[in-house]
Amino acid sequence: MLTPSFDSKSKVPLYEQLYRFLRQEIESGGLAADERLPSKRSLAMDARLSVVTVETAYSQLVAEGYIRSENRRGFFVQKAAARPEQSAAVPPQPAPLPEVRQTECRYDFATNAVDAEFFPFSTWAKLTRAVLSRKDSTLLSAAHPQGVPELRQAIVNHLYHFRGIRVQPEQVVVGAGSEYLISLVVQLLGREGSYAVEDPGYPKTEQILSHNGANVLPIPVDQQGLRVDLLEPSGARVVHVTPSHHFPLSLVMPVSRRSALLDWAAEQPDRYIIEDDYDSEFRLSGRPIPALQGMDRQERVIYLNTFTKSLAPSMRISYMVLPPKLARRYQKEFFFYSSTVPSFEQYTLALFMEHGHLERHIWRTRRRYKARRDALLEAAKREGLTEFATFTGGDAGLHLLLQVHRTASEEQLEQAAAEKSIQVYSLSRFYRSGQSSFDEPCFLMGYARLQENNIPDAVHRLVLAWK
């Protein structure tokens, strides 16, 4: 072995330089398997290093398995330690992956939008500060697997006041978004049988279910919501529904259909209903539609809701309410799962709710969104859009359905709108078949992100595009 020379001025410590040199020698085969290394003392002398430096380098090589130390006999190169030097090798270069693209249109009728200006930043910051200033270990040690008790209690109160349903904190499971909670539901209910989903419906639901190994079964939706009469013959065991505000058709499932759905579930011991109540807080007139969960007497409804809509999409906090029987099973078999939401966020949100900020925030945003919806309907009339198009489903949730009385295809109209810098979303894309059941072109019109003063211009452009 050549005696290496080292640079004592380099930022790389001497032991590190020696370590790298020796590793290189071994990996390249310059030092063969079972070859004996110079004693620490002699190498220190030759290389003008301290014995401690050599010792440190040697013990690192021992730790990584490049050399072994044998009692009184010294250090030897390990077998099979030869390997192409990695730090020198060029790592595989992935093709730069596309970022998520945003629409370039001036006005976007997206349904998953929220308006930043509504978010109570200063309040949230104040509460975050309050939480962090506590500096106690409960903030840092792993949170309760179902979510911190304060937050679960706040959710229970919220559900009672906003949705009129009474549940226990022990039934609540807080999680990092509804998508994550749905995967937990699959783990909890198992992968046997099929999971029925609404067709048309929220495409992610099907994707999440099947990625989690569930067999998905699309069931048609009529004017009353999911066709419960088709559930029995379909052989589905679990069904995912949005009774308070069907996505995308913006329908409310009437009480008779709800009863039929609950009766279907009651017929077999292992049938369950996943009620996704994703934007029930945003019913814009009258009182909120009652949750299906409140009608459940058989412990068959798993209630799912999120703060993504009511606070911000970036706020990955959702929760589910398990029927008592399932909640007990969850505690037995799923308690090893750590809570997926940072405790800071959980405590902050709990305070936010306890102090009534969420309630106020929802009232405020609801009023603002209502103003936007009204502005949209008004402009539609004034600009003459309603002369050849009809809005429906405006009371629940943050989008309407626009039916255009034109013979053109949805693609053509979407394209025409885009040319006027308006992004609209055709209804057909939410159908399994890719073809909406309406005989006229329909579009989902989300208005949450549109500024009131822009709405007339947006509608004017639509009229120009489709006239």
Added chain:
Amino acid sequence: MLTPSFDSKSKVPLYEQLYRFLRQEIESGGLAADERLPSKRSLAMDARLSVVTVETAYSQLVAEGYIRSENRRGFFVQKAAARPEQSAAVPPQPAPLPEVRQTECRYDFATNAVDAEFFPFSTWAKLTRAVLSRKDSTLLSAAHPQGVPELRQAIVNHLYHFRGIRVQPEQVVVGAGSEYLISLVVQLLGREGSYAVEDPGYPKTEQILSHNGANVLPIPVDQQGLRVDLLEPSGARVVHVTPSHHFPLSLVMPVSRRSALLDWAAEQPDRYIIEDDYDSEFRLSGRPIPALQGMDRQERVIYLNTFTKSLAPSMRISYMVLPPKLARRYQKEFFFYSSTVPSFEQYTLALFMEHGHLERHIWRTRRRYKARRDALLEAAKREGLTEFATFTGGDAGLHLLLQVHRTASEEQLEQAAAEKSIQVYSLSRFYRSGQSSFDEPCFLMGYARLQENNIPDAVHRLVLAWK
């Protein structure tokens, strides 16, 4: 139908009182299916309410499907709307579920602990404030599905400096904890074939994999880590390993075994290695052990790491590094998944890392943990524990293995320690068989949560318990 009387002084609005009354009448059958309701005008007169009030109540009942309006003929009770009144009914009361229990012992040698006092609260609070004060919509709109670019870049830099591996931000996926990321890996690699895990190993790994529908195969571990020679015959397709610091045996997988592992994966196109690098930052002497990922030339290693250990267990932020090929597939098939970590946290952590706080924090905590480990070893010698017990694996990670030269069973020793108010954790519980492969009782000794000045007392008690 009796004409109801209403209390205009009640906090419940009049329309709500009327709505509840009518719903009750319908659900109880007092108003039969297809029965006609009084006209708004006449009901308003009889009940001394404004027509608007009646209108509001009627339209709510229509929205919920209790009644229907027929052109010019008025309002009629819907079929199948009768239902036992829910608000009155008693909701099912789940038995209060047990909270996660904490040990009552004075000293706890838990391995999953972290010391709150180390966490830089004020810095974190300052950065959170800075992030929130930006008040821009990027904070609120859904984050990039793989995590915000700033954080992924910070992670790439961190990996280069701390682990000597070079990756691209496009390969990084940020998620709410390693448990969640492992479920993503199963979705990405599929459920065919088996997933090999280390035996002994981290019990959660097996639970998470099987809950996600993967078939789990325990593979024995020897002094060099997972028995790679047993992988081939086992028929496993994927393997989960902790090469930098085996849990619980606290071993480092030598380079020869690493090469063998990579060679095993290279033999078949769909074989993958999940490298769980959970506490590599806490190697207490010498430089960190290189990551297996750095040796991977075949795109077979999925690198997994977390900030749970380096920052706080309540900080649910982990990340994985996908080989370029898998990263591209992830973008094709998994891009619909929302990021599971709140953007506030992601931006805060990104700043925390960019400003070098994480690096400083790791240096500081490592120094402190090292002091605690040394105090433990010192006390062990001074108190005479080392006369009948041996510590191993002290350089990597935050726990040591304690081998007790006694004929007693681990249960007996654990019990004896508990009587002196010391919580220790037997090694056997981490074996599939429930029986450790050592012929002497062994314990995992996590010292992260123990205060230095308490350690002598803790060790003294152990000696008293086991002498």
